[in-house]
Every structure is written in C-alpha cells, then in structure tokens.
Amino acid sequence: xxxxxxxxxxxxxxxxxxxxxxxxxxxxxxxxxxxxxxxxxxxxxxxxxxxxxxxxxxxxxxxxxxxxxxxxxxxxxxxxxxxxxxxxxxxxxxxxxxxxxxxxxxxxxxxxxxxxxxxxxxxxxxxxxxxxxxxxxxxxxxxxxxxxxxxxxxxxxxxxxxxxxxxxxxxxxxxxxxxxxxxxxxxxxxxxxxxxxxxxxxxxxxxxxxxxxxxxxxxxxxxxxxxxxxxxxxxxxxxxxxxxxxxxx
Amino acid sequence: xxxxxxxxxxxxxxxxxxxxxxxxxxxxxxxxxxxxxxxxxxxxxxxxxxxxxxxxxxxxxxxxxxxxxxxxxxxxxxxxxxxxxxxxxxxxxxxxxxxxxxxxxxxxxxxxxxxxxxxxxxxxxxxxxxxxxxxxxxxxxxxxxxxxxxxxxxxxxxxxxxxxxxxxxxxxxxxxxxxxxxxxxxxxxxxxxxxxxxxxxxxxxxxxxxxxxxxxxxxxxxxxxxxxxxxxxxxxxxxxxxxxxxxxxxxxxxxxxxxxxxxxxxxxxxxxxxxxxxxxxxxxxxxxxxxxxxxxxxxxxxxxxxxxxxxxxxxxxx
Numbered sequence: 145x146x147x148x149x150x151x152x153x154x155x156x157x158x159x160x161x162x163x164x165x166x167x168x169x170x171x172x173x174x175x176x177x178x179x180x181x182x183x184x185x186x187x188x189x190x191x192x193x194x195x196x197x198x199x200x201x202x203x204x205x206x207x208x209x210x211x212x213x214x215x216x217x218x219x220x221x222x223x224x225x226x227x228x229x230x231x232x233x234x235x236x237x238x239x240x241x242x243x244x245x246x247x248x249x250x251x252x253x254x255x256x257x258x259x260x261x262x263x264x265x266x267x268x269x270x271x272x273x274x275x276x277x278x279x280x281x282x283x284x285x286x287x288x289x290x291x292x293x294x295x296x297x298x299x300x301x302x303x304x305x306x307x308x309x310x311x312x313x314x315x316x317x318x319x320x321x322x323x324x325x326x327x328x329x330x331x332x333x334x335x336x337x338x339x340x341x342x343x344x345x346x347x348x349x350x351x352x353x354x355x356x357x358x359x360x361x362x363x364x365x366x367x368x369x370x371x372x373x374x375x376x377x378x379x380x381x382x383x384x385x386x387x388x389x390x391x392x393x
Numbered sequence: 394x395x396x397x398x399x400x401x402x403x404x405x406x407x408x409x410x411x412x413x414x415x416x417x418x419x420x421x422x423x424x425x426x427x428x429x430x431x432x433x434x435x436x437x438x439x440x441x442x443x444x445x446x447x448x449x450x451x452x453x454x455x456x457x458x459x460x461x462x463x464x465x466x467x468x469x470x471x472x473x474x475x476x477x478x479x480x481x482x483x484x485x486x487x488x489x490x491x492x493x494x495x496x497x498x499x500x501x502x503x504x505x506x507x508x509x510x511x512x513x514x515x516x517x518x519x520x521x522x523x524x525x526x527x528x529x530x531x532x533x534x535x536x537x538x539x540x541x542x543x544x545x546x547x548x549x550x551x552x553x554x555x556x557x558x559x560x561x562x563x564x565x566x567x568x569x570x571x572x573x574x575x576x577x578x579x580x581x582x583x584x585x586x587x588x589x590x591x592x593x594x595x596x597x598x599x600x601x602x603x604x605x606x607x608x609x610x611x612x613x614x615x616x617x618x619x620x621x622x623x624x625x626x627x628x629x630x631x632x633x634x635x636x637x638x639x640x641x642x643x644x645x646x647x648x649x650x651x652x653x654x655x656x657x658x659x660x661x662x663x664x665x666x667x668x669x670x671x672x673x674x675x676x677x678x679x680x681x682x683x684x685x686x687x688x689x690x691x692x693x694x695x696x697x698x699x700x701x702x703x704x705x706x707x708x709x710x711x
Contacts, residue, residue, distance in 0.1 A: 194599070220601035232599070234592035245589045246600045248582040254602060255610075257581045303600065 145207070147172050147311050147343045153192050153202030155185075162188040164367040165202070168345075170311075175337045175344045177354045180364035181387060186347045187229060189364065190315050193345070194226045195219040206311065225309035227300045229316045229347075235289035239280055239299050242288050243271045246306040271306065277340070278302040278332060294325030298332060305336070312336070314346040318353055326350060333357055355379070363387070408659065412565060416558045424670075426557045427629070432662075432669045433561075433568045434625045439649035439661035441618035444575055446647065447655035448584070449611045450591030454509045454643050455516025459616040461638030462489035462519060463623025465530060468633040471539035478542045478553070482567070482624045489620020492519075494613035501609045513640050523635040535634030536627075564625055571621055576658060578614065587611050648686070652693050654700025663702050 148170040155163040163185045170176050178186050191197045193204060195216035203212045211219050234242050247267045253259055259267070275281055278298040283291060288299055297317060304312060317333060318326040330353050336342045337357065348354045354361060354375070361378045363370040365387040371378060378384055411418075415429040442456050467485030474480065500511050523530045530536055544551040544563065553560040578584050586607050589597040598604050627633045636642065645668065646661075653664025668686060675682035697704045 215603075216598050217601050217603050220599060226599055228595070232593055232596040234589055234596060236592055237588070241585070245585050245597075248585065249601045253582040254586050254607075255583055257578070257583065259582060303596070307601065 145172055146170065146205075147174075147207055148193065148345065149205040150193060151203045151205070153189070153199040153204065155188055155192055155197060156200050161367050163192060163199070163364075166364065166367075166369045167202075168362055168369075168372075170343060170345060172343055173341055174359045175333075175346070175357055177358035177361045178345065178347045178364060179349075179351075179354055179361060180370070183366070184364040185367040186364055187315060188367075190226070190313060190345075190347060194224060194313055220307060223308070223310040224313065225304035225307045225311070226313035227297070227304055227315060227317060229319050231293070231296045231300050233288045233296055233300050233303070235287070237288060238285050239275065239288055239291070239302075240271060240284040242299055243274055243302050243306050246303045247271050247274075250307045274302045274306045277305065277335070279328070292325070294321055294328055297321070297325075297329055301329075301332065301336075310343060312342050312344045314344060316347050316349060318348065318350050326353065330356060405659075408662075409569075412568075416561055426561050428669065428673055430557070430561045430564050430629055432666050433564050434622055434629055435646075435649065435669055436662040436665035437568050437571055437625070438619055438622040439646045439653070439665045440572060440575065440658075441615050441622060442643075442646040443650040443655050443661040444579075444618060445611055445615040446650055447657070447660070448579060448591060449587040449608060451608055451612065452505075452509050452647070453512040453612070453615075454647065455512030455514070455640060456615070456619050456646055457640060457642035458512075458516035458519045458638050459489035459493045459619040460623035460626065460642065460646075461523065461633070461635070462492055463620030464627035464633035464637045465523065465536060466620070467624035467627040468536045468539050469529070471542070472536070476542045478544060478628065481541070481628065482621065485624030485627065486617055486621040489623055490613065490617035493616020493620070494609075497609050497612035497616065501605045501612060513643070516638065516640050516643060520635050520638040520640075523638055530633075530635070533635060535632055537632060539627075540631045541628040560629075564629070567621070567625060571618055572658075575618060579658070583607075583610070648690050652690050652700060654702035656699060657702045657706075660700050660702040664700065667701065 146169050148168065150166065150168040152165050152167055153163060154161065154165055166189060178189065180186050188197070192199045195211070195214060198213060203210060205211065206219065206222055206224060209222065211222065234245070244267065247270055248254060251267065275284055278301055280295065280298055280302060283295060288296060291299065301317070314333065317329050321329060333344065333346065334357055337344055358375055360373065361375055362372045363378060363384050370387055371381045371384050373381070416426045419425065419429055438460055442453065445451050445453055463485040466488030467481040470481040470484040474484070496515050500508060500515070503511055524533060526532070541554060544553055551559055553563050586597065586602050589600070589602060590604055590607060594604055623637065626637065649664035649668050650661040651664070652667060653662065654660025671686055672682055675685055693700060
C-alpha cells in the first residue's frame with residue numbers, strides 16, 4: 145500500500161512558481177530522499193505534504209485518504225509527523241517535558257484536566273522508549289535550549305516518534321551539524337528505517353547521507369521534478385549531473 | 394525531595410501564612426484590612442492576565458473589560474435581581490466569562506500586536522457602553538445603590554458588610570479557590586499545551602495541537618477568572634464604574650504581572666502588592682504617584698526582565 149501519493153501539486157507565491165506539477169508516490173517502508181540545488185522548491189514541497197501550505201493545484205493523499213485541504217494538526221492526528229530544517233523544540237522545557245507534550249497529545253489527553261497514575265506510567269514508558277531510541281537517556285532532565293545542536297535534533301525526532309507516525313518527514317536532519325553529529329543523526333535515521341520500519345521522506349543536502357540512506361531518490365530542480373530512481377540510477381543520470389554541476393558537465 | 398523543591402514548598406507555605414494573618418500584622422506596618430483585600434482582588438486579576446500572558450504567551454491589553462463586566466454583573470445582580478452575595482459573584486463571573494469566550498473566538502486568529510490591538514478595541518466598546526447607558530449603569534458616576542450581603546448559612550449568618558476582617562477572609566477563600574483551580578489547570582495536560590504554544594507555536598501545531606482552539610480556551614478561562622476578580626471588586630467597593638473597564642486598568646494589570654515576574658505563578662501577586670501599596674502610600678503624598686510606578690517598571694524591565702520575583706529567586710540561589 146502507498147503511504148503517500150502526491151499528484152501534480154503546484155504552489156505559486158505571486159508570480160514565482162515554487163513547485164510546479166510535482167508527483168511523488170512512497171510505498172510503505174520506503175526511505176525516500178528529496179534532493180535538489182538551492183531554491184529547487186524542496187522545503188515548499190515538504191510544506192505542501194505536511195499541511196503548512198495548501199497547493200494551488202494537485203492533490204495529496206495519505207494512506208488513501210485525500211488530505212489536500214486538511215490543516216497541519218489534523219494531518220498529524222492522522223499519522224504524519226515532521227521535523228524542520230531549523231530545529232523546532234520547546235527551549236525552556238526539559239527534554240522529557242518536550243517529549244511528554246507530544247505523548248499526551250498523541251494519547252488524546254490534550255484537553256484532560258488530569259491523568260491517572262496508570263496512564264502516567266504508561267506515558268512515561270513510551271517517552272523513555274522514544275528517548276532511548278534517539279540516544280537521549282542521559283539528557284532527559286536537561287533544558288532543551290542547553291543541548292548541542294545534534295542532541296536538539298535528536299530530541300525533535302524523539303518528539304516526532306512519540307506520535308507513532310506512519311509517515312516521518314525530515315527536513316534536512318543534518319543541516320548545520322558537525323561531522324560526528326551528522327554521523328549520529330544518519331545512524332539514527334537508518335535505525336528508524338531498517339530496524340523500526342518507519343516510512344520516511346527526507347530532504348537532504350549531504351550526498352554521503354543521501355546515498356547511504358535512501359531506497360529511492362527524487363530530484364527537484366527549479367520547482368519541477370527532474371528525475372526519480374534508485375541511488376545508482378540518479379548517480380548516473382546526466383540531467384542530475386547537469387543541474388548540480390552546471391551545463392558544462 | 395531536593396533542596397530546590399523544599400525551598401519552593403517553604404515559600405508557598407510562607408505566602409499562605411502571611412496572607413492568612415494579614416489582618417493581624419498589616420496594622421503594625423501602617424496598613425489596614427481593606428488594603429489587604431484590595432491586594433487580593435487586584436492580585437487575582439493580575440494572575441488571571443498572567444494565566445494568558447505568562448503561560449500561553451498571549452498578551453491581552455483589554456482584560457479590564459472582563460474585570461469591569463464582572464463588577465457590573467455583580468452590582469446589577471445585587472441591585473435588580475436578588476440580595477445575595479454568592480449569586481452576585483456567580484452572575485458577575487458568568488457575564489464577563491461568557492462575553493470573553495464569544496469575543497475570544499473572533500480574536501484568536503490574530504497574533505502579537507494585532508491581537509493586543511483587537512483586545513483594546515473590544516475593551517473600549519464596553520467602556521463606552523457603560524459610560525453612555527446611564528439609566529442602567531449610572532454612566533460616568535458609576536453604579537451605586539447596592540451593597541454586599543451577609544453570608545447566610547441558615548443556622549447562622551456571617552456579617553461581611555460591616556466587619557472588614559470577615560470580608561477579608563471571605564475574599565481570601567475566594568482567592569484561594571480561584572488560584573487553586575488556576576494552578577490545577579496549569580499542571581494538567583491542557584496546561585502543558587498552553588506552555589507548548591508559548592514556547593513554540595509551530596512545534597505545538599506539528600505535535601497535533603489545534604493552536605487557535607487551545608488559545609481560545611485559555612483566553613476564556615482567563616476571562617472567567619478576571620470576571621470573578623471583578624465581581625469581588627464590586628463587592629469590595631459596593632460600587633462599579635466605567636474606569637473598571639478602561640484599557641488603562643488593563644495596562645495596570647499587565648504592569649503588575651510584568652513587574653512581579655510573568656513566568657512565575659506567584660509573580661503577579663507580588664506585582665499587585667507593590668503596585669497597590671505604592672499607590673496607597675504615594676497617592677496620599679502626590680497626585681503624580683503613577684510616575685513613580687513608571688520609574689519602577691522601567692527599572693524592572695531594564696534590569697530584571699524576570700521581574701521582582703525573578704530577582705528574589707536569583708539572590709536566594711547564590
């Protein structure tokens with residue numbers, strides 16, 4: 145079954161066409177990378193999938209359901225979670241509290257005046273699982289603002305995981321990271337994909353990361369779909385080389 | 394229990410003990426009981442503003458509207474409906490709270506300065522209604538001709554009309570119930586979604602929180618608390634006037650919250666104490682008392698952005 149089916153979406157900002165007629169189909173269990181030069185429309189495309197914007201035309205289906213006009217929080221409730229290029233966390237809360245808010249919302253407790261001890265324990269167990277998976281067990285009581293960028297990113301991913309998403313959207317998870325942090329995050333995403341069978345779509349700049357992780361790659365250029373295929377097919381695609389290296393190549 | 398937790402518990406115990414014995418110790422420092430009652434009522438109002446400002450990150454500059462509506466609601470109930478203090482409190486709270494919830498539904502789609510402007514605009518509407526509708530509200534002279542009533546428990550009555558100490562304790566119990574409920578909400582999963590919205594609205598939305606609806610609920614709750622404080626204010630003065638709806642009073646509540654420390658639950662109460670006591674003391678010396686409060690608020694905002702309570706906490710930590 146296809147988790148995500150994007151059909152011919154376009155998005156205009158005034159006279160600028162940021163995304164032009166792009167389609168994308170992601171089956172369950174796949175890790176799809178979306179790449180492209182700066183300004184190719186990758187993040188806008190992501191925003192159309194996650195509900196940050198509505199497309200001017202085209203449709204987005206999630207697990208067969210048309211979500212094109214649904215606001216972001218309802219797409220989250222259906223099972224889509226995302227992270228951002230610039231990490232979005234709750235800086236003045238601890239790592240545990242950051243993840244707990246997601247856990248409570250996902251459990252349907254957001255309007256509850258109180259939660260029982262049993263529910264609290266169950267939540268704690270789930271939060272601990274998510275933090276363990278993301279390698280944050282020794283940081284649970286630290287303020288999110290005090291963490292290194294790599295750990296903040298891991299915390300953001302932990303917050304996405306606690307929602308038990310059936311589609312995980314990662315916008316440049318290694319942006320602004322050092323070598324070691326890039327390696328750690330790459331390994332984390334790989335574990336999520338290989339061991340935990342998450343369906344993932346990620347935008348990535350770092351080609352080492354892309355070719356290490358992706359099952360298939362979608363290349364955007366100037367808002368349009370340039371190529372799609374396995375990493376090997378993309379590596380040998382002339383159009384892609386031209387887009388990245390200039391027409392001379 | 395860590396040292397920090399026990400310190401916190403001790404401070405909270407100290408606050409309640411100080412409040413419980415205020416009628417005894419205040420006269421020693423030249424205070425009087427009605428001043429303590431005023432601190433409680435305005436403190437509750439400042440804490441209600443801060444429920445929204447400090448914990449949801451939404452600044453309303455028109456909250457006096459719901460305070461004033463509570464006051465008029467309580468006064469009109471006593472004057473025209475029934476001679477009952479609890480009924481007056483109930484109807485005053487309902488009037489301000491329900492109006493707040495209706496207007497809030499329109500306002501929550503605005504953010505920041507735009508939200509603040511809309512809250513002022515709606516607030517001023519009620520100011521002018523109260524000002525012009527003399528036959529009902531008494532216009533600029535204010536609503537008179539009502540008085541709080543003794544509490545009737547069947548077997549016995551408590552005279553809160555003439556005995557200001559009894560009235561202080563009545564207000565203290567109301568205050569405790571209201572902020573107890575406030576604290577309970579803030580510690581609930583819903584309260585945590587409020588803080589999530591304050592900390593990062595985008596992340597809150599992408600965790601699946603319907604942000605506008607949650608801001609609306611927080612706004613509504615804060616209006617109910619505000620109207621409850623306003624009803625108590627009408628009972629305190631046996632009077633309600635249009636200035637209780639005016640945006641300058643909204644500004645006073647925001648000043649109390651910011652001066653005391655808006656990230657702290659108790660900060661606005663400290664702000665209200667400083668504000669009310671300074672006002673009482675300085676206004677007997679000079680009519681320009683507000684300029685001294687102005688200097689103080691400038692100093693606090695420049696040098697202690699976490700408010701006076703933040704300053705106290707920092708000095709106790711070192």
